[in-house]
Amino acid sequence: MSHSSEPRPMTSRRGDPLNGVAHVPGDKSISHRALILGALSVGETRITGLLEGQDVLDTAKAMAAFGAQVERLGPGEWSVHGVGVGGFSEPGSVIDCGNSGTGVRLIMGAMATTPITAVFSGDASLSRRPMARITTPLSQFGAQITAREGDRLPITIQGAADPVPLHYRTPVASAQIKSAILLAGLNAPGETVVIEAEPTRDHSERMLAGFGAEIRTEVTDEGNVITLVGRPELRAQPVAVPRDPSSAAFPVVAALIVPGSTIRVPGVSRNPTRDGLYVTLLEMGADISFENAREEGGEPVADLVVRHGPLKGVAVPPERAASMIDEFPILSVIAAFAEGKTVMNGVAELRVKESDRIDAMARGLRANGVTVEETRDSMTVHGMEKVPGGGMAATCLDHRIAMSFLVLGLATEDPVMVDDGSPITTSFPDFLPLMQGLGATMDV
Ligand SMILES: O=C(O)C1=C[C@@H](OP(=O)(O)O)[C@@H](O)[C@H](O)C1
Numbered sequence: 001m002s003h004s005s006e007p008r009p010m011t012s013r014r015g016d017p018l019n020g021v022a023h024v025p026g027d028k029s030i031s032h033r034a035l036i037l038g039a040l041s042v043g044e045t046r047i048t049g050l051l052e053g054q055d056v057l058d059t060a061k062a063m064a065a066f067g068a069q070v071e072r073l074g075p076g077e078w079s080v081h082g083v084g085v086g087g088f089s090e091p092g093s094v095i096d097c098g099n100s101g102t103g104v105r106l107i108m109g110a111m112a113t114t115p116i117t118a119v120f121s122g123d124a125s126l127s128r129r130p131m132a133r134i135t136t137p138l139s140q141f142g143a144q145i146t147a148r149e150g151d152r153l154p155i156t157i158q159g160a161a162d163p164v165p166l167h168y169r170t171p172v173a174s175a176q177i178k179s180a181i182l183l184a185g186l187n188a189p190g191e192t193v194v195i196e197a198e199p200t201r202d203h204s205e206r207m208l209a210g211f212g213a214e215i216r217t218e219v220t221d222e223g224n225v226i227t228l229v230g231r232p233e234l235r236a237q238p239v240a241v242p243r244d245p246s247s248a249a250f251p252v253v254a255a256l257i258v259p260g261s262t263i264r265v266p267g268v269s270r271n272p273t274r275d276g277l278y279v280t281l282l283e284m285g286a287d288i289s290f291e292n293a294r295e296e297g298g299e300p301v302a303d304l305v306v307r308h309g310p311l312k313g314v315a316v317p318p319e320r321a322a323s324m325i326d327e328f329p330i331l332s333v334i335a336a337f338a339e340g341k342t343v344m345n346g347v348a349e350l351r352v353k354e355s356d357r358i359d360a361m362a363r364g365l366r367a368n369g370v371t372v373e374e375t376r377d378s379m380t381v382h383g384m385e386k387v388p389g390g391g392m393a394a395t396c397l398d399h400r401i402a403m404s405f406l407v408l409g410l411a412t413e414d415p416v417m418v419d420d421g422s423p424i425t426t427s428f429p430d431f432l433p434l435m436q437g438l439g440a441t442m443d444v
């Protein structure tokens with residue numbers, strides 16, 4: 001299901017310092033994977049802390065359509081009775097993944113080696129995003145795939161009746177490509193191997209191991225070589241989803257740019273494959289401390305304490321991009337308040353997210369008085385002492401663009417408007433009350 005079709009204009013403006021505790025929602029990547037692996041296991045998987053954003057709810061609905069028993073027990077608490085590897089049944093209607101690239105790409109992988117047919121669709125944003133990166137490897141497993149012009153959704157997949165395991169080098173750094181292949185490899189006999197030149201988020205590998213699959217990662221000169229042994233019996237597991245570092249980034253940056261602020265953000269995942277923004281913020285001179293470092297649900301987590309202070313621009317090295325790929329929109333916001341310029345290189349993938357994020361951020365920042373330069377795969381933001389604001393940003397069906405500009409407006413001279421805040425529900429349904437609870441002036 002796509003998010004609400006009514007545009008929801010929103011505004012944010014300068015006000016008091018931000019203070020308090022921000023309980024951000026569960027990790028989106030881990031939530032999708034918990035539902036999918038739960039559906040592919042034998043027994044009942046109990047999930048706590050699941051993100052109940054529209055992207056993940058669409059994945060839950062899809063798992064039920066493939067035959068799993070999916071039930072909401074309470075806030076963030078879900079039960080999945082799985083059907084086992086190879087046990088998916090043919091869905092009776094189209095699988096609509098709404099706005100979610102992770103949802104559609106991982107689910108296409110999960111069904112591509114089972115002899116059933118499924119049709120996948122999405123909203124206007126998802127229907128523009130490239131899918132050849134997934135359909136190419138899945139065809140090599142033996143799936144028959146028909147896509148719209150340019151390898152876009154809607155896509156029909158007839159799963160392979162006699163799948164062959166795959167040995168595949170990913171052409172771009174993408175955890176979605178890697179994960180789709182690993183999920184397809186579950187029902188192929190023998191070893192499926194994925195090679196990635198740059199490491200990407202490793203939640204699939206961690207969770208597959210936790211559910212009992214034989215999977216190993218070797219670090220070699222050509223990158224990470226991940227090998228999965230097919231046809232395991234996955235055993236249902238309890239999954240405690242840690243809080244999402246990509247969602248935490250919004251209140252964290254808000255506290256860093258609003259003078260006098262101090263906030264605490266407990267229980268945030270500090271998985272090194274997701275940590276690039278925090279490494280970058282520390283290089284910029286941000287006052288962030290990481291307290292009570294511990295492990296929860298197989299992931300390293302910590303409580304973040306964040307205080308406003310002076311910041312300086314930095315150059316983000318391209319090899320860090322994958323570990324903060326969803327955080328460049330909000331980094332470009334904080335860069336506007338830093339001394340000097342912030343340069344982001346090797347970020348071409350931003351052009352194929354929910355929107356062209358380089359274009360969307362550059363336009364919106366310029367509309368609010370900030371100087372931005374862009375190339376095909378880079379963006380440079382010039383910091384200033386006082387950021388004017390007063391402009392309208394188009395959110396382009398992109399939750400992260402909407403939240404980034406609403407954070408910008410908390411520290412600009414004049415208010416910032418976004419044309420449509422409704423996509424925020426895809427990943428952070430309580431964004432508005434959470435920010436208001438910290439003292440932010442933000443409204444619909
Ligand atoms: O695997 C995942 O859960 C994700 C991978 C990333 O996409 P790519 O694999 O396309 O880089 C990221 O942008 C997305 O929000 C979540």
Ligand SMILES: C=C(OP(=O)(O)O)C(=O)O
Pocket residue numbers: 099100101102103326353354400427
């Ligand atoms: C890119 C994102 O998500 P997805 O690819 O799952 O749509 C995101 O959440 O920033």
